[in-house]
Amino acid sequence: MTFTLDSRLEADTIPVGDLTLSSVLLLNDARFPWFVLVPRIAGASELTDLSEEQSAQLMQEIRIATRVMLELSKPDKVNVGALGNIVTQLHVHVVGRFRSDPAWPGPVWGHGARTPYPDHAASALIERAATLFAAA
Numbered sequence: 001m002t003f004t005l006d007s008r009l010e011a012d013t014i015p016v017g018d019l020t021l022s023s024v025l026l027l028n029d030a031r032f033p034w035f036v037l038v039p040r041i042a043g044a045s046e047l048t049d050l051s052e053e054q055s056a057q058l059m060q061e062i063r064i065a066t067r068v069m070l071e072l073s074k075p076d077k078v079n080v081g082a083l084g085n086i087v088t089q090l091h092v093h094v095v096g097r098f099r100s101d102p103a104w105p106g107p108v109w110g111h112g113a114r115t116p117y118p119d120h121a122a123s124a125l126i127e128r129a130a131t132l133f134a135a136a
Contacts, residue, residue, distance in 0.1 A: 001042035006089040009038060012114070014122055017130050021057040022092075024065065024133060026126060029114040032103075033073040033096035035065050035129075044090040047082060058092070065094040068132040072096075072125075083109070 005023065013025035013036055021041075027034035039058055044050060050058060066078050075096030082092045095108055103111035117125065 003040045003042040005038060006087050006091075008087050009036060009089065009091060014117075014126060016126050017133055019061045019064065019133070021054060022061050024129075026122070026129065027093075028116045028122070030117045030121065031112070031115050032101060032108050033069060033075065033125075034108070035069060035094040037061055037065055037092040037094065039090055041090065045084060045088045046090065049090060062092055062094065064133065064136045065092075068129060068136060069094055069096045071132055072129055079108070 009025065012028055014028055016024040016026050016035070018024065018040075019037070022037040022039045025036040025038065027036055037058070039050065039054065041050065041054065047055065047058075062080055066080065069075065069078050073096040076099050077097045079095045079097055080092065081095075082090065084090065097104060097108070099105075101108075116122075
């Protein structure tokens with residue numbers, strides 16, 4: 001079985017780059033700084049589908065993504081979650097939250113309509129994020 005990114009994740013995100021285990025994506029919603037880590041493991045839908053080594057690697061990559069988020073956006077809080085209720089392919093959300101964001105203090109899921117980044121803003125953000133990931 002070959003790894004293929006779920007079409008819904010592909011449609012809603014912009015590629016940032018790859019870590020050892022996971023592809024790093026930026027959710028295309030300018031309201032929230034939001035990374036999605038997708039382990040490139042075909043058929044994985046639950047954390048328990050990963051081997052112990054892959055689980056440890058994913059945790060390390062979550063820590064890296066959190067540090068990058070803190071440096072990139074300086075949020076008040078970083079939320080990390082793996083829900084998979086709609087997109088069952090295993091993926092982990094790393095979301096920068098601000099007390100001033102439109103969903104605070106509630107969850108970001110299902111809050112309002114997504115606001116795509118302007119092309120120039122997305123390019124600049126991805127370039128900076130990719131540089132931070134490379135240095136991590």
